[in-house]
Amino acid sequence: MMVQAPAETQTTAAPPPVVRPRRLRLSPAMRAMVRETHLRAEDFIYPLFVTHGRGVRQPVSSMPGVCQLSVDQLGATAERAASLGIPAVILFGLPAAKDPIGLENFDPAGIVPQAVRAIKAAAPELVVITDVCLCEYTDHGHCGLLNAGAFHLPEGYVLNDATLDILQRTAVCHAAAGADIVAPSGMMDGMVAAIRRALDAHDFQHVSIMSYAVKYASAFYGPFRDATDGAPKFGDRKTHQMDPANAREALREAALDVAEGADFLMVKPALPYLDIIRRVRDAFPEMPLAAYNVSGEYAMIKAAAANGWLNEEQAALEALLGIKRAGADLIITYHALDAARWLG
Numbered sequence: 001m002m003v004q005a006p007a008e009t010q011t012t013a014a015p016p017p018v019v020r021p022r023r024l025r026l027s028p029a030m031r032a033m034v035r036e037t038h039l040r041a042e043d044f045i046y047p048l049f050v051t052h053g054r055g056v057r058q059p060v061s062s063m064p065g066v067c068q069l070s071v072d073q074l075g076a077t078a079e080r081a082a083s084l085g086i087p088a089v090i091l092f093g094l095p096a097a098k099d100p101i102g103l104e105n106f107d108p109a110g111i112v113p114q115a116v117r118a119i120k121a122a123a124p125e126l127v128v129i130t131d132v133c134l135c136e137y138t139d140h141g142h143c144g145l146l147n148a149g150a151f152h153l154p155e156g157y158v159l160n161d162a163t164l165d166i167l168q169r170t171a172v173c174h175a176a177a178g179a180d181i182v183a184p185s186g187m188m189d190g191m192v193a194a195i196r197r198a199l200d201a202h203d204f205q206h207v208s209i210m211s212y213a214v215k216y217a218s219a220f221y222g223p224f225r226d227a228t229d230g231a232p233k234f235g236d237r238k239t240h241q242m243d244p245a246n247a248r249e250a251l252r253e254a255a256l257d258v259a260e261g262a263d264f265l266m267v268k269p270a271l272p273y274l275d276i277i278r279r280v281r282d283a284f285p286e287m288p289l290a291a292y293n294v295s296g297e298y299a300m301i302k303a304a305a306a307n308g309w310l311n312e313e314q315a316a317l318e319a320l321l322g323i324k325r326a327g328a329d330l331i332i333t334y335h336a337l338d339a340a341r342w343l344g
Contacts, residue, residue: 037325039317041085041340045129045290045332049227050074050115051094062223063295064302066334068094071114075122084340088127090183090332091115092228095137101145102137106169113177120178129181129210130174132167132195141232143186143240158240160188167191168198175204181264185212187240187253193260210264210290213257214250214276217241220269220296227295250276251283258284267328268292271319274326281327291328293320298334313342 024034049068051058056070069077081089093111095104104110116128135143144163146156163186171182182199184191192211199207217238225231242249254265265284267277270291277291301319305312316335323331333339 037321039321039324039339039343041336041343042087043320043324043329043331044086044336044340045088045090045330046081046086046336047090047092047332047334048074048077048115049092049094050111052096052111060223060227062226062299063334064299064306065338066227066298068227071111071118074115074118078119078123078126081337081340082123082126084337086126086336086340088129088181088330089119090129090131091119092131093136094228098137098139100139101166102134105134105137105166106173108173108176110173112174116174116177116179127180128178129183130179132170132174132182132184133186134163134166135186135232136228136230140234141230142235143237144188156235158237160190160240163188164190164194168194171195171207171209172198172202172204175199175202175207179207181208181210183210183212183266185215185268187212187215187242189256190260192257192262196261208263209261210266211257211262212268212292213254213262213265214267214273214280215241216244216269216273218244218269218272218294218296220272220294223295223299244272247276247279251279254280254284254287258287262287264288264290264330266290266292266332269294269297270323270328270331271297274322277323277326277328288329289327290330290332291323291326293323293331293333293335295334301335313338317342 025031051068051070053070054072056068057073058068060066078089091112095111112130119126119128133143135141140146142158144158147159167184174182184195192209195209257265265280265287267273267280270293281289301312301315304310316339320331320333320339
């Protein structure tokens with residue numbers, strides 16, 4: 001004889017769901033049909049570190065897979081990037097010698113002008129972007145000229161307006177070598193307007209400015225400083241790079257650069273600042289927006305993959321997709337070559 005459960009413990013079968021989102025996840029083809037965000041090789045910008053010498057492919061120990069390259073090695077790398085569908089590279093130069101103002105930064109025979117010409121010869125379809133800053137070129141490792149005790153400022157303080165002249169000369173030098181885009185990264189006030197004036201005065205109206213409009217004083221730059229020997233010899237860069245606690249300030253910085261004539265905006269770093277990427281995208285929907293997936297972000301995935309903790313391909317592509325989903329049009333990433341290959 002079947003015993004019926006007490007009324008208070010009886011259950012009623014739940015009605016079937018009316019809406020079933022899982023129907024749209026049934027197969028790879030179905031998921032592809034409804035995918036909202038797409039990651040492509042055309043979204044990537046590949047950073048290159050260029051140094052003096054011949055036959056140099058010096059690995060950067062904290063960035064596995066990344067090397068300092070001599071100019072004669074750039075052609076093959078540029079051709080490979082172009083063949084994978086990557087549209088642009090960004091150049092960082094290592095000078096032969098450093099000095100207080102970074103003389104090689106604006107030398108027509110300097111390392112970056114040499115690199116620009118080499119890449120244009122090897123892969124003329126590539127867009128060549130040059131970083132415009134002082135930190136890699138100065139013996140003190142800071143992003144501008146330093147105060148020597150005048151102006152009622154602390155000794156060693158980075159002088160804003162005096163630095164603008166060096167940025168102007170550097171941008172014009174790079175443009176004369178054939179750069180398509182110059183990218184000032186020092187977070188000096190008025191840098192975009194100053195560079196735009198200089199470029200236009202030298203008939204480089206066609207050269208674009210990709211401003212590091214929102215660049216935070218981040219702990220994620222360490223491996224990059226290894227790659228460029230660009231760590232500050234004293235102090236830090238908190239007087240000119242942004243406080244990681246601030247978000248509203250990012251919109252003010254971006255608005256100033258738009259008003260000064262920037263053609264692209266950039267947020268750096270990317271992964272810890274996805275909210276900032278989204279805010280900038282929403283505030284300036286008409287502006288092309290880049291995000292820099294910086295050296296520390298790259299190195300963390302590489303280290304975890306080397307220890308077997310993560311699948312590098314899956315983790316890197318997920319991270320890059322997250323940056324794109326947050327609102328970036330372009331991603332500067334050291335994973336560019338691998339990611340383009342993985343995406344097929």
